[in-house]
Amino acid sequence: MTPVSRAPETGTVEITGLAKAFGAGTVIRSLDLKIAAGEFVVFVGPSGCGKSTLLRLIAGLERADSGSIRISGRDVTREHPARRGIAMVFQSYALYPHMTVAENMGFALRMQGMGRAEIELRVARAAETLQLAELLERRPRALSGGQRQRVAIGRAIVREPDVFLFDEPLSNLDAALRGQMRVEIARLHARLASTMIYVTHDQVEAMTLGTRIVVLNGGAIEQVGAPLELYHRPRNAFVAGFIGAPRMNLLAVRAQHAERDRIEVEFAGRHIGIHGMTSGVPRGASLKLGVRPEHLVVGAGATATALCDAQVALVEQLGGEALIHATAAGGASEALVLKAPGDTAVRAGATIAVAVDPLACHLFDGSGRSLRAS
Amino acid sequence: MIYANARSGWLYLAPFLVGLAVFTAFPFVASLLLSFSDYRLQDSLEDARYIGLAHYVAMAGDRTFHKSLGVTFLYVFVTVPLKLATALGIAMLLNFRLRGIGFFRTAFYLPSILGGSVAIAVVWRYAFAGDGLVNQAIGWFGAGPVNWLGEPGYAMASVMLLRLWQFGSAMVIFLAGLKGIPQDLCEAARLDGAGHWQLLRRITLPLLTPVIFFNFVMQVIQAFQEFNGPYIITAGGPLKSTYLLPLMIYEEAFKYFDVGYASALSWLLFLIVGIFSALAFRSSKYWVFYSAERETPR
Amino acid sequence: MSSRVSRRWFLGALPATVLARRAIGQAPVELRMSWWGGNDVHGALLATLRKFEARYPHIRVKGEYTGWVGHLERLTTQIAGRTAPDLMQVNWNWLVLFSRDGRGFQDLGTLTDRVDLGQFDDDALATCTMAGRVNALPVAMTARLFYFNASTFARARLTLPRSWDELFAAGPEFRRRLGDGFFPLDLIFPDAVALCRAWIVQRSGLPLIDERNRRLNASAADLHEFAEVYHRLVQSHVIPTARERASYGNVQQQEMRPWIDGRYAGTYMWTSAVGKSADTLSAGQQVALAPYPLRPEAKDAGLLYRPAMTFAINARTAHPDESARLLDFLLNDPDAVLAMGLRRGLPASRKAVGILRERGLVRGLALEAAEQIAALPNCVRESPYYEHARVRDGFNDILELLAYGRIDVAEAGRRLGEDIPAILERSIRT
């Protein structure tokens, strides 16, 4: 399916001052977001953070209390879902059980009053791209989870919407199928070059699929940015902890002194200097030192500075790499997770020296804000 | 999903509102007023004399009414649970693709088709007469003949058995409910190693609660309004042991022509069944699971 | 849609009626008539209506008939809604319900030019007169008499009982000679109440119900005897126990196996209804009328002599004359009388009896019954309230309690003295 040439604004999404409250439930507090045409934006965040509600607001399945939504340059805030130029793939596929795959996929076009011949053409084309050609006459009951998901996607493709909406589409699939479908969706985006908004709680999907990621928490945007930007330059402890698996270690440290862009902190009796930080941190302030497991090294590395000794509690062997769960010695006794090569000799019960690459360190103040100089 | 715009909501409810105003309101109000007046069927409606709560006071002293109320409660508390259990049990059995399942499903449903038809009278009397079918059957098991229709206790049993015999309607509703449960839910549970019993307890029953609740409330209401069984088979006898309240109400109105008293009895029955239904609805919050109740405007 | 039969009838009758109506030039009249009955009665009355329409071409009569089940419900609803038919078949005890003041139905006394009241003897007319107005005409008079299964009595080598003592004696004889399952008489509670009433009235010579004072014309001793008679009937094996009788369910006597095969060998039944019981007896068995038992120096036979059923004209009918003409036709016209025959018992109209007698149709049980009634002392006219549903059920309930041993004879006598007057108080409205 070759990408269709479109007017410049087609596929753009502009949200301004959007707010929505369900009595005591999830609340979207005055949210602003701009999505350019062709982007693959992923809404990610813990459950209950409002990411599905935001998607449903864009879809029109929820009505905003205030603020506006513009799609392809048109204000659709009060518009019926079908007239917003969007299509949605549901978490539970939501296929019509009494219709065949072909009827499911063609239903929306039938509602628009399109001719039978053209519907059949577009359905056949979509089925081709999703390897559903021989399943067209079957009922959903006779399909596997993966096939059903592809029919749900086919149903969206056929409508050639300006924007695709995905509501955690892979959460019901088993791990292997999920990986395969992730690749298919990425390839779909590449081929259609349509704007896609994708909701997931799985940050691996977020990192692999998203051109940009919107991290949501408590109905507000924590940070918006490219995957690697969020990985390397989290604006606060929440984003730092959410992006990257396994989670970033956050160690309680005390600030010693700060010069221009370098802050020296004390952890388990040792002093570590961290560059690229803003100044203005009072002495003795308690901060959080953020280090990703993959940036911790057992023993001493060339560029690493010693951090602390640690008592190993458990080693998780993942084949290509291993996760070492240890507890820092010295006063703090905080939990530490290190990522080590698969063939590491470290065994549970041993005491290891832990070193860290200072350039890969993050510092967060008491309220969780990153101290990195932007 | 729930649509927010009430306007088209009123449109969908319109038939009911018209029906309420045009066809239901007057008879309901009229019968309520009649329950406070002395009106005999042979007089014209204008001669109805207002007598306040006299009928309701008279009930306190009416021995036949006490007997009838007691017998009605016994009838309801025995037949409703038994009928629901049988209907659900057989519905579960019939929910599989077995060869000849269509025949069995029809066989179990046929009796409830008879409803109040006159054929039941002949069939049931023949079945429960002194030398009838049932006594023959229990004879094979060596038990002596039972005086089903002559002994007060057994007469009630035969009337109850008629209601149980007609569990087909409740069964059909359960079948329809079972069809509502998505097959893959059961498949998923079975994959998790759910045995027949866990499947029933964890998946089927919870998802069936809306239908179970409906059947329960409707069976209670219908049991309280049971008329055909006692009217046709035992005429309320012997010794008023099967004189269910609806039968007494019918006789007060059309045999003794005392429409006022019949109306009062009916509104008391209305109150009793109303309380039962209210309790059932109130309790439903704790055990009935509705999967469609998500709030979505449009 | 209407089947072959009715179409032929319609085509056949059309030319005649259209011509006739134009000829006489009277305005066409549509009458509605309601009755209940079985298939035979429906057939007879429908044929009669067609003959009436042929006789009076300007009148069409629409029959609105049902079985007994449900008829009262419909009629009362129609009366309450002022949509009752012009001519109605009415039970004798309904007159006191629908026409206490005599105005519930048309006063036939004002229509004597259309309907010949002279054919009915005075006490028959008296039973249908309310507050001086003749509200209805009896189709036939009836009374409860003793009928027995002659074949079973022959097997027992017993003559039919001729007195109360012979009746009581027949019980033990039946058990000894034929076995426990055999009884000379079969009574359901209403029959038993009627029999016990006859026993009391034969001594008192008064109607059991004193309508004006809303009490019973019976002393405490009488009422004790009332219960005692029933008790003796059961104890001496004359009638089956209530439990055994009820084991057959709420079923009519003529459909009960023990009656059909002759084990229950007698009944105290209305002359107008005994036919159905006689018909269902299995082959070779025969019903015979027994002499009416009378207590020594009985003042009256206590016969419960009253109309089997009556016809009345709607008080608000738009066509009183035509309705009266139809009423007279039904009871006095040869065509109608021959069509109905003895189905409803011996007709009350002397002319009708004459018509049937000429053709030798007055025979069998109907004739014997009429002769027996004529020969008996029969001056007591029981109050219609005796057959009021609540009064009747009052008596039945007390006998049932006695039959099931919930109360003894003495208590039953006391209950009769208390409960029945209370019911009369509640039911009789001035």
Place this chain on the structure above:
Amino acid sequence: MSGTRAPLRYLILIGAGFVMLYPLLWMLGGAFKPNAEIFQSIGLFPAHPTLEGFTRGWRTGTEFSFATYLANTFRIVIPKVILTVVSSVLVAYGFTRFNVRGSRVLFALLIATVLLPKSVLLIPQYLMFREFGWLDTFLPLYVPSAFATDGFFVFMLVQFLRSVPPEMEEAAVMDGCNSFQVLVHVVLPVILPAVISVALFQFMWTMNDFLGPLIYVSSVEHYPAALALKLSIDVTESTAWNEILAMSTIALLPSVLVFFLAQKYFVEGATAGSVKG
């Protein structure tokens, strides 16, 4: 079906089936017995079978054949079933899919209409329909059903509508349906077993309704079968029970047929595969 389970299941079904059907088989047998034999022999099979019950029963003791009465029954049943299904579905949809202010009170009123026994409403209803001028017509028997006056059916459909998974309807909205199109294209097919049950029950109950026609239909040529069946039951005449059983069997056939045909909707899973988890 695992090996051991099937025979056991069949055993229970056959046993229970026999108990359920035996009285009906006796009734069928009775229809072929001469009248006298019905109360003599208690066997299932007629000693000397005869079609007298059917032939004389069909002719009935009236001017019309049983065909007339069956036709009348259908003139009442067909409109009543259609009107009931349509109005009940619309009203139930209104109750479950819209938050209308005061709908809880209305729903309570709906349930209330089911609670009061019919016998007491008969007189006031009769007087009301007299004012409408509908007496001796079929109108009072089916017109009210067009306004969801049978609360039982609305309540039943409400329960079924409440257990339909919401995602499907949301998908239909996304596909451009307004609320009515969602009802027709998505909701109805899914709750079809329930809708079929409504039609089935209303068909059955209307076939057996005696009191309604008794009061509202006075001319014999308009009698439905339920009324015609009791035409010959009388006090002063012996009843031809074999004719009644024969005609009851015939009156029963349409209901049996409808149920047997409707079964298809109770077999294959209507909502299977639509929603996962």
